Amino acid sequence: MDKLRSVKPNILFHLFVNIVVVIFITGASYYHTPLDGFKDNAIYLLHLILLQTTVAGLIYFLSLSKWVFRIVFSALFLSYCCFSFWSYSQDVSVTSGLIQAVLESKSDIVIDVITLPYVLFFMAAVVMLSFVLRFHSKIKPRKEFLIFSILALLCVSLYFFIENKRPGTLKNRLPYNVYFGLKDYFKKPDLILNTSISKVERIKDSIKVVFVLGETVRADHLSLNGYERETTPLLEKEGNVISFTKLHTDHTYTGKSVPQILTDQNLGDTIQPLTSVFSVANKANIKTTWIGNQTLEDSFGPITETNSSVILVDKFKSEFSFNKELDEVMLQPLDSVLKTSTPQLITLHMIGSHWWYENRYSDLFRKFTPVIDSKYVPSQSKEQMINSYDNTILYLDYFLSEVIQKLKAEDVPTAMVYVSDHGELLGEDGRWLHAQGGDVLKNPAYIFWFSDSFRAKYSTEVDTLSAIKNEPITTDDVYFRLLHILGIETK
Structure with a gap:
C-alpha cells in the first residue's frame, strides 16, 4: 500500500x-x-x-x-x-x-x-x-x-x-x-525515369485529349457494360462512347497501378528506368497538364512532375479526409487549360470511388438508398455499401459527361480516355475495399469517347477500338493507346 x-x-x-x-x-x-x-x-x-x-x-x-x-x-x-x-x-x-x-x-x-x-x-x-x-x-x-x-x-x-x-x-x-x-x-524516390527520350514524330496536327485517371471503379458496376442498375445514364445517351468490359490489371492499389499505367512499364515488369507518357508527349511538342484531386504519392509523384504544368486542387486533404472536395472542382481549371493551346494532353486525376463513399458525391446523386452511415464497415449492411458505391458511379457518369460537353465545344478533334487504377471488393467472400486479392479488383473500368470531328478524320482508329471492346486486354494498353490517339509515333 x-x-x-x-x-x-x-x-x-x-x-x-x-x-x-x-x-x-x-x-x-x-x-x-x-x-x-x-x-x-x-x-x-x-x-x-x-x-x-x-x-x-x-x-x-x-x-x-x-x-x-x-x-x-x-x-x-x-x-x-x-x-x-x-x-x-x-x-x-x-x-x-x-x-x-x-x-x-x-x-x-x-x-x-x-x-x-x-x-x-x-x-x-x-x-x-x-x-x-x-x-x-x-x-x-x-x-x-x-x-x-x-x-x-x-x-x-x-x-x-x-x-x-x-x-x-x-x-x-x-x-x-x-x-x-x-x-x-x-526520401529520395525509388522510381527512376528515363530523361533521354528518343526521337518521336507527331502525325496529328491539332488535337486535344483529356485523360481521366479514375479511382476504385470496377467495370461490372457500369450499366454501360450491362450492370442491371442504371449507373451510367448520361454516357449511354452519348454517341461515340466505347467501353471495354475485360480490362485486366494485376495491381489492386494506387501505388502500384498508377505508375504502370502512366509509363511503358509492363504488368509484372520491374525493370527501370521507365518512360513517362508525358515525357514522350512533351518531346512531340504537345502541352501536358496534370490536374489532380489526389495528393501525390512517392510512387507516381515524379511521373506527374514530367507534365508541363501541375495543378493540385484541395491538395492538403488526402483520401483519408472525410471533408474532401468533390471531383467537379477540377472542371474549372480544365476550362482554363483547354483555352490555352493545341495540341494538348490534359490529365484529370480523380478521388473517384475511394472509400469513404459518402464523401465522393453530392446529395443530388443519392439515388440508391439506404446508404452507409458509419466508417466502421462491419456495422454496415451489404445493401448500404453497394448503394453508396453505386451512387459514386452515378457521380462519375455526371463528371465524365461534363468533360465530354467541354470537349464538344472545341473546334479541333478531341477525345477522352478514362481508366480506373483498379476495382473494389463489395462483399465478395466477405471482403470489402481494395489492396487485396479478388478478380473484380483486377477488372477496372476503361472508357473512350471521341468527338464527331475525330471520328470523321480518324475513323479507322475508332472502328478498331469498337471491334475489340469485349476482348481481354491489360492496362499495358493505356500508355500506348494514349500516344496513338495523340498521333505520336515512337520506337
Missing part, C-alpha cells in the same frame, strides 16, 4: 499528460470520423485508446529526464498542435505535401493562415503545457523505474504489432503521420 501511495503522483501525472495529448493532438485524427450508434463509437474509442497507449510509452521515456522532458516534449507538443489545429478545423491530412507547404511556403503566405482561432488554440496549448511541466517538476520520474519501463516498452511495441497486422492503422494518424510525412518529404 505504501509503495502504491509513493508512485501515485507518477500515475496521476501520466494520466493527466496523456489526456492533454488526446485533447490537443491525437483526438484530432478522429474528430471528423463518421460514426453511427454506440457500437461504432465504442470501436473507434478503443482505436483512439490503442493509439494513445503507444504514445504513452514514448511520453514515459521522455519524462525520465527533467530537462529532456521540458525541451523535447514541449517542442514536440507545440509542433504537433500546429498540425492538429488544421486536422480539427478543416480535416487536413498530414502528408508529405503538407510538410512541403509548411517548410517551403513564403512568409507572407504563412502569416495569412495565422487566424484568431489558430492563435487561441495555440495559446490554450501553451497554457496546458505549463500545467504539464509544473506537474512534472513535482514528481520523481525514476520511481519504480523497472516496472514502468517494462510497461512503457510494451506500450511502444503495441504500435509495431498493430501496424504489422493492419498497415496504416496508426501511422496515418497524429502524431505518427507527421513523422512519416517528413520521412516521405526527404
Whole structure:
C-alpha cells in the first residue's frame, strides 16, 4: 500500500499528460470520423485508446529526464498542435505535401493562415503545457523505474504489432503521420525515369485529349457494360462512347497501378528506368497538364512532375479526409487549360470511388438508398455499401459527361480516355475495399469517347477500338493507346 501511495503522483501525472495529448493532438485524427450508434463509437474509442497507449510509452521515456522532458516534449507538443489545429478545423491530412507547404511556403503566405482561432488554440496549448511541466517538476520520474519501463516498452511495441497486422492503422494518424510525412518529404524516390527520350514524330496536327485517371471503379458496376442498375445514364445517351468490359490489371492499389499505367512499364515488369507518357508527349511538342484531386504519392509523384504544368486542387486533404472536395472542382481549371493551346494532353486525376463513399458525391446523386452511415464497415449492411458505391458511379457518369460537353465545344478533334487504377471488393467472400486479392479488383473500368470531328478524320482508329471492346486486354494498353490517339509515333 505504501509503495502504491509513493508512485501515485507518477500515475496521476501520466494520466493527466496523456489526456492533454488526446485533447490537443491525437483526438484530432478522429474528430471528423463518421460514426453511427454506440457500437461504432465504442470501436473507434478503443482505436483512439490503442493509439494513445503507444504514445504513452514514448511520453514515459521522455519524462525520465527533467530537462529532456521540458525541451523535447514541449517542442514536440507545440509542433504537433500546429498540425492538429488544421486536422480539427478543416480535416487536413498530414502528408508529405503538407510538410512541403509548411517548410517551403513564403512568409507572407504563412502569416495569412495565422487566424484568431489558430492563435487561441495555440495559446490554450501553451497554457496546458505549463500545467504539464509544473506537474512534472513535482514528481520523481525514476520511481519504480523497472516496472514502468517494462510497461512503457510494451506500450511502444503495441504500435509495431498493430501496424504489422493492419498497415496504416496508426501511422496515418497524429502524431505518427507527421513523422512519416517528413520521412516521405526527404526520401529520395525509388522510381527512376528515363530523361533521354528518343526521337518521336507527331502525325496529328491539332488535337486535344483529356485523360481521366479514375479511382476504385470496377467495370461490372457500369450499366454501360450491362450492370442491371442504371449507373451510367448520361454516357449511354452519348454517341461515340466505347467501353471495354475485360480490362485486366494485376495491381489492386494506387501505388502500384498508377505508375504502370502512366509509363511503358509492363504488368509484372520491374525493370527501370521507365518512360513517362508525358515525357514522350512533351518531346512531340504537345502541352501536358496534370490536374489532380489526389495528393501525390512517392510512387507516381515524379511521373506527374514530367507534365508541363501541375495543378493540385484541395491538395492538403488526402483520401483519408472525410471533408474532401468533390471531383467537379477540377472542371474549372480544365476550362482554363483547354483555352490555352493545341495540341494538348490534359490529365484529370480523380478521388473517384475511394472509400469513404459518402464523401465522393453530392446529395443530388443519392439515388440508391439506404446508404452507409458509419466508417466502421462491419456495422454496415451489404445493401448500404453497394448503394453508396453505386451512387459514386452515378457521380462519375455526371463528371465524365461534363468533360465530354467541354470537349464538344472545341473546334479541333478531341477525345477522352478514362481508366480506373483498379476495382473494389463489395462483399465478395466477405471482403470489402481494395489492396487485396479478388478478380473484380483486377477488372477496372476503361472508357473512350471521341468527338464527331475525330471520328470523321480518324475513323479507322475508332472502328478498331469498337471491334475489340469485349476482348481481354491489360492496362499495358493505356500508355500506348494514349500516344496513338495523340498521333505520336515512337520506337
